[in-house]
Amino acid sequence: MKFFNSLTKTKEELIPINGKTVKMYTCGPTVYSEAHIGNLKAYIFMDQIYRTLKYLGFNVHGVMNITDVGHLTSDADEGDDKMLVASKREKKTPWEIAKFYTEIFMRDIKKMNITLPKEIVPATTVIEEIIAFVKGLMEKGYAYETSKGIYYDISKFKDYGKLSGTKLEDKLMGARIEVDEEKRNPADFALWIKAPKEHIMQWESPWGMGYPGWHIECSAIGRKYLGDKFDIHTGGIDHKTVHHENEIAQNDALNGHKTVNFWLHTEFLQVNNSKMGKSLHNIYTLSDLEKEGYTAMDYRYLLFNSHYSKIANFTFEVLDGARNSLKQLANLVRLHKNGSETVEQEVLDSYKKDFTNAISDDLNMPQALAVVWQMLRNTPKSVDVYKQFEDFNQVLGFVLNEEAEAEIPEEIKNLAEKRWTAKQTRDFATADALRSEIDAKGFTILDSKDGYKIEKK
Numbered sequence: 001m002k003f004f005n006s007l008t009k010t011k012e013e014l015i016p017i018n019g020k021t022v023k024m025y026t027c028g029p030t031v032y033s034e035a036h037i038g039n040l041k042a043y044i045f046m047d048q049i050y051r052t053l054k055y056l057g058f059n060v061h062g063v064m065n066i067t068d069v070g071h072l073t074s075d076a077d078e079g080d081d082k083m084l085v086a087s088k089r090e091k092k093t094p095w096e097i098a099k100f101y102t103e104i105f106m107r108d109i110k111k112m113n114i115t116l117p118k119e120i121v122p123a124t125t126v127i128e129e130i131i132a133f134v135k136g137l138m139e140k141g142y143a144y145e146t147s148k149g150i151y152y153d154i155s156k157f158k159d160y161g162k163l164s165g166t167k168l169e170d171k172l173m174g175a176r177i178e179v180d181e182e183k184r185n186p187a188d189f190a191l192w193i194k195a196p197k198e199h200i201m202q203w204e205s206p207w208g209m210g211y212p213g214w215h216i217e218c219s220a221i222g223r224k225y226l227g228d229k230f231d232i233h234t235g236g237i238d239h240k241t242v243h244h245e246n247e248i249a250q251n252d253a254l255n256g257h258k259t260v261n262f263w264l265h266t267e268f269l270q271v272n273n274s275k276m277g278k279s280l281h282n283i284y285t286l287s288d289l290e291k292e293g294y295t296a297m298d299y300r301y302l303l304f305n306s307h308y309s310k311i312a313n314f315t316f317e318v319l320d321g322a323r324n325s326l327k328q329l330a331n332l333v334r335l336h337k338n339g340s341e342t343v344e345q346e347v348l349d350s351y352k353k354d355f356t357n358a359i360s361d362d363l364n365m366p367q368a369l370a371v372v373w374q375m376l377r378n379t380p381k382s383v384d385v386y387k388q389f390e391d392f393n394q395v396l397g398f399v400l401n402e403e404a405e406a407e408i409p410e411e412i413k414n415l416a417e418k419r420w421t422a423k424q425t426r427d428f429a430t431a432d433a434l435r436s437e438i439d440a441k442g443f444t445i446l447d448s449k450d451g452y453k454i455e456k457k
Helices: 037-055 082-090 094-111 127-139 168-173 214-226 243-255 286-291 296-303 316-337 345-360 365-378 383-396 410-424 428-440
Strands: 002-005 010-013 021-026 059-066 072-074 078-081 119-122 143-145 149-152 189-194 210-212 230-236 260-266 269-271 312-314 443-448 451-456
Touching: 002 260, 021 037, 021 214, 037 059, 037 230, 037 260, 037 269, 037 286, 037 296, 037 345, 037 383, 059 214, 072 082, 078 082, 082 094, 094 410, 119 214, 127 143, 127 149, 127 189, 127 210, 127 214, 127 243, 149 243, 189 214, 210 214, 214 230, 214 243, 230 243, 243 260, 286 296, 296 312, 296 316, 312 316, 316 365, 316 383, 345 365, 345 383, 365 383, 410 428, 410 443, 410 451, 428 443
Parallel strands: 021 059, 021 230, 059 119, 230 260, 269 312
Antiparallel strands: 002 010, 072 078, 143 149, 149 189, 189 210, 443 451
16 A cells, blocks of 8 residues: 655555554544535545555554634634634534534535544543643743743754745744744744633643643644554645644654654645635535535545545536436446346456555545446446445445435434434433434434444334
8 A cells, every 4th residue: 555645755655553553643623614525525535545444454543633622713823713703603602613513524424424533532622631742842842931822942843844845944934924022933833822811712721721722632632542653644735834744843842753654635625726715605515515406425426536636626517427427337336236147256356456456556546436437337237246346335435325214204314413423522421312312213223333324113
């Protein structure tokens, strides 16, 4: 298995630190609003990695954070906490905002059939670990205190900029960064922010009441659940120059060595060849697509038509094409499922080899999909081919048959999704209560390692 490593700028073979177990961290959502389809591209990328590694015989110990505090409106530590902005906008507490948008995020993840990591960790559940991490950086001389908080001194970390290719000297000059006279360097970033009394989200710390900066949560969570060295860190390309650069500085300074071996980034999604933006009115959510008659699987298929490292372009014409292709794919799969002819194992093995080579080469999903189409079109209609498709679909993750789910009332589906979200975020009391409510309405929830299934009693 080879990946393009953003850290070394080369394609490298994955050799896990611990045998066949791959330790992997993914930057999760900031749950202050509904995720748009560009955000979801990063989690399809995460899903591709999980499914491919599992298919190739690896075990994956995955972790993803939920940012429910500390992410300011600017990545450069300026503005208000995004959770507080949403709190004022919607007249709800930050915790109500986090719960509401986490449920929506988990609903979209399930609709897109995205594999979730083993550990899903809200930042507010690891405040003690964050404080301990900051104390460690201060003790090692990498952090200092001002009247506003605790800051990381980037001049102390000589490798700062190695991920993005930014020169440390340029960062120290602090071009385009608002000057704070208390900072040693303009680009120093916040580890812990001292909170005014009226600030809603704050915790006790050695430096007074406050709350964590955004970057520190991923470092603290990664260290707690994956240790001081792990294999893969994934995220969107937008995180590369600031958030991930800061994570490396934090991690490697405290641990005293390189913490992450592979940094993997997925490129942006554009709309009509333009960057998504509120001013352009071109930001779409999964709900928006569904209102226009499309499904999550249509969008999933669209993303498989381009490599994760390339900018993907979204238009409704392209989505129409993806929907039509998926329908044709589903029809061919059904024909093979009901087919009576025989296909030689040697032929199937050849397709499997080509498919495996494609996914092993830095997740070349367009090529893998081309192999699937070739197999479905160029072989006699055979249940053998259907079984081989099912094998490949462990990686592709397409849901082609939803008749059984359609018989479940929408109310029960919503309750099941809320229970699933509660379980994922360790709110077991709520999960148990929702299971009882579903049971009382005549339905049963059957859990599995990959999710759940609803059945009528």
